[in-house]
Amino acid sequence: MIVYDRFVLDNGLRVLVHEDHSTPMAVVNIMYDVGSRDENPEKTGFAHLFEHLMFGGSVHIPDYDEPLQRAGGENNAYTTHDLTNYYCQLPAENIETAFWLESDRMLSLAFGEKSLLVQKKVVCEEFKEHYINKPYGDTWHKMRELAYTTHPYRWMTIGKELSHVENANSDDVKHFFFKHYRPINAILVVAGHVQLENVKRLADKWFGDIPMGEKYHRKLPAEPRQTEARKSEVYANVPLDAFIKTWHMDARLDKGYYVMDLATEILGGGGSSRMFQALVKERQLFSGLDCYHFGSIDKGLVAVEGKLVKGVAMETAAKAVDEEIEKIMATPVSALELEKVKNKTESVIAFEDMGVMSRANSLAMYELLGDAQLMNTELEKYHEVTTEDIQQSCKEVFRNDNSNTLFYHSK
Amino acid sequence: MTNRTNAPEIIDAVDMKLLLKPYEHFTLDNGIPVYSIDAGAQDVLMLEWVFYAGNWYEEKNIVAATTNFMLKNGTTQKKAFAINEHFEFHGAYLNRSCYNETAIITLHCLNKHLVELLPVVAELMTESIFPEEELAIYKQNQKQRLEVNLKKCDFIANRLIDEYVYGFHHPYGRYTSTLDYDQLERDELVSFYKKFYTEGKCLVFVAGKPPADLAKQLNHAFGHLPLNKKAVPEIQYNVEPAGIKKYNIINDTAGVQGAIRIARPIFNRHHPDFPKVQVLNNIFGGFFGSRLMSNIREDKGYTYGIHSYMQNHIHASAWMVSTEAGRDVCEATIEEVYKEMAILCNEPVDSEELDLVRNYMIGSLLGDLDGPFQVIARWKSYILNNLTETYFYNSIQTVRSITAEELQSLAKTYLNPEAFYELVVV
Numbered sequence A: 001m002i003v004y005d006r007f008v009l010d011n012g013l014r015v016l017v018h019e020d021h022s023t024p025m026a027v028v029n030i031m032y033d034v035g036s037r038d039e040n041p042e043k044t045g046f047a048h049l050f051e052h053l054m055f056g057g058s059v060h061i062p063d064y065d066e067p068l069q070r071a072g073g074e075n076n077a078y079t080t081h082d083l084t085n086y087y088c089q090l091p092a093e094n095i096e097t098a099f100w101l102e103s104d105r106m107l108s109l110a111f112g113e114k115s116l117l118v119q120k121k122v123v124c125e126e127f128k129e130h131y132i133n134k135p136y137g138d139t140w141h142k143m144r145e146l147a148y149t150t151h152p153y154r155w156m157t158i159g160k161e162l163s164h165v166e167n168a169n170s171d172d173v174k175h176f177f178f179k180h181y182r183p184i185n186a187i188l189v190v191a192g193h194v195q196l197e198n199v200k201r202l203a204d205k206w207f208g209d210i211p212m213g214e215k216y217h218r219k220l221p222a223e224p225r226q227t228e229a230r231k232s233e234v235y236a237n238v239p240l241d242a243f244i245k246t247w248h249m250d251a252r253l254d255k256g257y258y259v260m261d262l263a264t265e266i267l268g269g270g271g272s273s274r275m276f277q278a279l280v281k282e283r284q285l286f287s288g289l290d291c292y293h294f295g296s297i298d299k300g301l302v303a304v305e306g307k308l309v310k311g312v313a314m315e316t317a318a319k320a321v322d323e324e325i326e327k328i329m330a331t332p333v334s335a336l337e338l339e340k341v342k343n344k345t346e347s348v349i350a351f352e353d354m355g356v357m358s359r360a361n362s363l364a365m366y367e368l369l370g371d372a373q374l375m376n377t378e379l380e381k382y383h384e385v386t387t388e389d390i391q392q393s394c395k396e397v398f399r400n401d402n403s404n405t406l407f408y409h410s411k
Numbered sequence B: 001m002t003n004r005t006n007a008p009e010i011i012d013a014v015d016m017k018l019l020l021k022p023y024e025h026f027t028l029d030n031g032i033p034v035y036s037i038d039a040g041a042q043d044v045l046m047l048e049w050v051f052y053a054g055n056w057y058e059e060k061n062i063v064a065a066t067t068n069f070m071l072k073n074g075t076t077q078k079k080a081f082a083i084n085e086h087f088e089f090h091g092a093y094l095n096r097s098c099y100n101e102t103a104i105i106t107l108h109c110l111n112k113h114l115v116e117l118l119p120v121v122a123e124l125m126t127e128s129i130f131p132e133e134e135l136a137i138y139k140q141n142q143k144q145r146l147e148v149n150l151k152k153c154d155f156i157a158n159r160l161i162d163e164y165v166y167g168f169h170h171p172y173g174r175y176t177s178t179l180d181y182d183q184l185e186r187d188e189l190v191s192f193y194k195k196f197y198t199e200g201k202c203l204v205f206v207a208g209k210p211p212a213d214l215a216k217q218l219n220h221a222f223g224h225l226p227l228n229k230k231a232v233p234e235i236q237y238n239v240e241p242a243g244i245k246k247y248n249i250i251n252d253t254a255g256v257q258g259a260i261r262i263a264r265p266i267f268n269r270h271h272p273d274f275p276k277v278q279v280l281n282n283i284f285g286g287f288f289g290s291r292l293m294s295n296i297r298e299d300k301g302y303t304y305g306i307h308s309y310m311q312n313h314i315h316a317s318a319w320m321v322s323t324e325a326g327r328d329v330c331e332a333t334i335e336e337v338y339k340e341m342a343i344l345c346n347e348p349v350d351s352e353e354l355d356l357v358r359n360y361m362i363g364s365l366l367g368d369l370d371g372p373f374q375v376i377a378r379w380k381s382y383i384l385n386n387l388t389e390t391y392f393y394n395s396i397q398t399v400r401s402i403t404a405e406e407l408q409s410l411a412k413t414y415l416n417p418e419a420f421y422e423l424v425v426v
Helices: A046-053 A065-070 A092-107 A113-132 A139-147 A162-166 A170-180 A196-207 A255-268 A274-282 A314-330 A335-352 A356-369 A374-383 A387-397 B063-072 B080-089 B111-126 B132-149 B153-166 B178-182 B186-198 B214-222 B274-286 B291-299 B327-346 B351-368 B372-384 B389-401 B404-414
Strands: A005-008 A014-019 A025-032 A074-079 A084-091 A186-192 A230-236 A242-248 A286-293 A301-308 A403-410 B024-027 B033-038 B044-051 B093-098 B103-110 B202-208 B246-249 B257-266 B303-310 B317-326 B421-425
Touching: A005 A196, A014 A196, A014 A356, A025 A092, A025 A356, A046 A074, A046 A084, A046 A113, A046 A170, A065 A074, A065 A092, A065 B351, A074 B351, A084 A092, A084 A356, A084 B351, A092 A186, A092 A196, A113 A162, A113 A170, A113 B257, A113 B291, A113 B303, A113 B317, A139 A230, A139 A242, A139 A301, A139 A403, A186 A196, A186 A356, A242 A314, A255 A274, A255 A286, A255 A301, A255 A314, A255 A335, A255 A374, A255 A387, A274 A286, A274 A301, A274 A314, A274 B080, A274 B132, A286 B132, A301 A314, A314 A387, A314 A403, A335 A374, A335 A387, A335 B044, A335 B080, A335 B103, A356 A374, B033 B214, B033 B372, B044 B111, B044 B372, B063 B080, B063 B093, B063 B103, B063 B111, B063 B132, B063 B186, B080 B111, B103 B111, B111 B186, B111 B214, B132 B178, B132 B186, B153 B246, B153 B257, B153 B317, B153 B421, B202 B214, B202 B372, B257 B327, B274 B291, B274 B303, B274 B317, B274 B327, B274 B351, B274 B389, B274 B404, B291 B303, B291 B317, B291 B327, B303 B327, B317 B327, B327 B404, B327 B421, B351 B389, B351 B404, B372 B389
Parallel strands: A014 A186, A230 A403, B033 B202, B246 B421
Antiparallel strands: A005 A014, A025 A084, A025 A186, A074 A084, A242 A301, A242 A403, A286 A301, B024 B033, B044 B103, B044 B202, B093 B103, B257 B317, B257 B421, B303 B317
16 A cells, blocks of 8 residues: 655646655656657657757756766656656755756756757667667567557657657757646656655745646547458568567556456466467477567557567468467456466566655556556456456457557568 | 755765665575565565576586576476466566576565465475476577577677677686587586585575564475585686787678677776775766766767676676767767776866765665665675675775775776777677
8 A cells, every 4th residue: 555645736736745764765756748649740759859858958957967966866767658757866865956956847948959969869879779770679660550540659659760850850849848848747756755744845845836837638549440450571681580469459547458467467478378388388389479568548559479480480370379369269268367367466566566766656657547546456456357357358359350460571 | 936046955975874784694404594684565575596506617508597597497296387387376476597606596476475485496496307398499499589689789799898808718708609509418407407506505585574484484495405515616717818909890781880898807896996996987987977978978979878887797807888879980989988088097086076976876875775675685796795794884985085086096007998808899
């Protein structure tokens, strides 16, 4: 049970406070309700590039990192399809430094030309390092384009192509900042060795006078229900054939999300999962195989992904995956299998909640989803899932018409 | 109006009190030492069984790593599937990892399932059988994995730089080829297993919220095993560094980045300069505000990240600069690395920068000691390196008191470009 307090400043900034006096540290976590799904399709990768620019100096402070390090702190940030999160940890005595730094960059960035110029290069190198210069690095670029026709999950957070990052200009930066980085679109979580009253005082002092901004109402084009199986093939300079197949699943807060989370564990989570046992160990068609989903807020994808054992035909591997999928659609999973994956989920949640930083991040995430209290009640939703639920969800999700298959051939 | 121009007052992290929480220690009936940290809020536990079964002790390449990997792949009583199912059914994660000197079995679990899990961990240490069919699958899949990795410039660079620094015959410099997998025999695993696991030296580390009867439970499962009877064999290897210092390798003609590694051999933690060089390393390339990062990423944008660090080895170490940079700016990147070395040799660090690094290092250490898993990890490292808490407090004292003059003199001694190996893999 994670205990926290919540209050809202006049400018709409939501503040959550989670005290834990077993640590000498404090965590300040700010989550902005903007991710790559909110980008213009012609200017993709921008939310993530923008995250880099948040470290390039704000209106009163030329450099974000230096004063934080001087106060004994460390920080980082990440951008997903759904959101952007900034977090720092520092000795609790120096917590006001974090308020000063975070509030100033929420007030306004400095919008320096040099920062934009350099960070565009840095992000291009990041793009190359992870998506161009690695075997199979473009797999998910290709799969997302196949699986989504309409919804902005169609592109990767890093961006569709290098040129989108290279062409970003300072007007884009200002526009994006004042549209998304306003108190009304942000959540502040303060955790660790802190006192509620002090956090209230500091939040008011540092964030209270920042203009509210306009609430961003997301109107993303919904992905239409897929009615025909899609398939694509790639030939690349890679040593092994790879097989990737995806299906559309329910959104983060739908019941079907929890059901599918458990179903993917039964199919591909760990050494006793069905697909690992059948396809890697017994039939030896794949040298490795995963079944997972992305935890997306909007309707996301379930994926099966694996590299083929040399000599195995792509069609044989694809058929074997289909057989496992058909099995879970045709026959309910055993009570034992369901209990196993529920136990695993309980354990994962307990371990995740160990660190203060991770707790702060989760609180922000659940608040963004609509209710921080979900953090304490979500396990129940997993416990409620029945073997019938799993069969029913699998029948709906794993329809052949809902599938996208990518044959990634070794040239 | 809030004054946003002036920074709020800070308390220097350097002045903060740092305590390394002491472990509880007890010994099982057969002499296995157990080190335990009780500092959890959640009812969870991490247990690690450390064996002296790393590649330091193997007579043939990858015997140690394979033995470690296959501990979970079958015992006299259970097939691989049943082993995995047992741990997973109890929501537990059983991992194994092989290092140079040591090889480890790690269990993460909820306290309530411990009693079901410990006997099976013991079974893995005493009754693993390394089935031929499992070995065949492992060989096939590992060879395929290696083939994919060999396409990556960073993977190639990491292997080669270690070979240059230590020599291929040293456990720190050795790496794997597909031929090594082909030549591996089941018997070799069985005999390595018997010697270094079943009858080997074992230490146990526990962290989380241990149950009151932990000692009893551990003794019941492990106290009667034939462990810790013989001393670990004393094996020495000579470091045989390469004669040539500079290398350029094209692994992928279409590559758009180069993996750069610049490294020199350096002493282990027992050398009195080690904690001092750690401070110098932080200034050089050890954190986000370091000179390499500020110059090469934040000013020039040549790379997504550049780091320097001392390798985490027990016997000897290397001081390493590591980055992936755009292919067209690799040369310029290397030039800047040497420029930064020269500046550290020629100019004393100013007090503002040095104070920042001191505060950053202490603050980061304070953050690192947060939580039982982090505390036990530090103790494990000290115990395996034959160090005590004196090392911890000495290091802190070094961070607090080292002077700019000392740092400059260390730079002159250790940051001389001719001592460094230099490698670019595209």
